[in-house]
Amino acid sequence: MxxxxxxxxxxxxxxxxxxxxxxxxxxxxxxxxxxxxxxxxxxxxxxxxxxxxxxxxxxxxxxxxxxxxxxxxxxxxxxxxxxxxxYVHWKKLHRHGMRRAQDEVLPLYAGTRHFRIYCSNVVPGVLQTEAYATALLSTIARFQGTPDDAPDAALSRTERSQTLHEGGHTFAFLLEETVLRYRIGDAETMSGQLGNLLAVMALPNVSLGIIPFTAPRQIWPLEAFYLFDDRQVSAELLTAAVNVTAPSETEVYAKAFAGLAEIAVYGSRARNLITDAIAAHG
Structure with a gap:
């Protein structure tokens, strides 16, 4: 590294x-x-x-x-x-609430042709339902001590999902199985969110892989990161958002994504993991 x-x-x-x-x-x-x-x-x-x-x-x-x-x-x-x-601290980014931060990334999403997104902790924003996003963002605001405008911010975040249905964009998602099991919001919120993952899997421009608990690790679980084409990586740490544009570093993230993709499961095996998680949430 x-x-x-x-x-x-x-x-x-x-x-x-x-x-x-x-x-x-x-x-x-x-x-x-x-x-x-x-x-x-x-x-x-x-x-x-x-x-x-x-x-x-x-x-x-x-x-x-x-x-x-x-x-x-x-x-x-x-x-x-x-x-x-x-390297932008979350408190600085969210000092006026989270809605503005959500709005600011919309042009980046609109201008990206190919997304590679890896998450080990929560469902990535572009796949989040409004209920899941509201529950998650409200938790973040409380932890950071920043203004809680979670409902407005969640609405903006779900606007990103329109990118999934526009022409000219392809998506490759990799989620650790932990993402399916961590409870964000109540059981109904989780069931709705996981059901949305099943629906998104059917889109022709989307690849969704799940890395099972039992996968032999060639690469250890990492922080969540987003590759926007080959020009930028955004990584999410506890205290800050990190944006990387240096080619030598974006190449490292692309290499990590490729390695993680090799241990993920897809299609019916991924769907089975999601439906098992829905049942576990009750």
């Missing part, structure tokens, strides 16, 4: 910090002189230059202006935003 996505985000911030330091040196400024021109404390300049504190867009623009490199500000601001978006 290569470095984790969170460390890749830090590496991106470090590259930006090096570029800012080089600009300062090229301008013939000491650290103290740059801090004075920017109106900052010397410690702030040091934290930015050593990648200990991520700069704001305004900080990057001020730094470039102090170095006489205003023409580079736009590119460096873009690099700063990309590094910031690689």
């Amino acid at each position: 290569t470095a984790s996505p969170s460390s890749a985000a830090q590496a991106a911030r470090e590259r930006l910090a090096v570029r800012l330091r080089d600009l300062r040196r090229e301008a013939g400024l000491t650290g103290e002189e740059l801090a004075r021109q920017c109106g900052w404390s010397p410690s702030k300049r040091s934290r930015i230059e050593n990648a200990r504190t991520p700069p704001s867009d305004a900080d990057v623009q001020t730094w470039c202006a102090a170095c006489g490199a205003e023409e580079l500000a736009a590119d460096l601001v873009a690099a700063n935003r990309q590094a910031d978006q690689m």
Whole structure:
């Protein structure tokens, strides 16, 4: 495995910090002189230059202006935003409620041709029923201490499911059997959700594999991740959403997905696991 996505985000911030330091040196400024021109404390300049504190867009623009490199500000601001978006804390993402976060990903779904989605903990959002999504998102809001707009957010999340029925999109889903057994909401919610999985399996553009408890593990259970074509991976950690676009890292996730797909079951064997889980939920 290569470095984790969170460390890749830090590496991106470090590259930006090096570029800012080089600009300062090229301008013939000491650290103290740059801090004075920017109106900052010397410690702030040091934290930015050593990648200990991520700069704001305004900080990057001020730094470039102090170095006489205003023409580079736009590119460096873009690099700063990309590094910031690689690792986004859920509390920050959900600080105004979850509906906005759900809406923001709709263009990404609309623009993706081939989805590869692996989940080891919950049903992926694009397959969630409104009741399941409401129960899950409400639990997340309570845990995070963020505004609970679960019904509105769930409605937006289920709008993603329209992508399943539009032309030009194909989906490959891999779910650990645990996803079928973990109870999100009440028994009726789970039965409805698992019934929806059975319905989705019939779609011609969908492949749904279940990795049984008894599967011989070639790859250990991983965090949930979403591959959008070959251009982006989104992984869901407890504290943050991680977005990866570096080709070397997206290739690692594609390799993991292929390995997990080899130990999954499909068709009638997958349906049997789902119907067994429905019966177990009562």
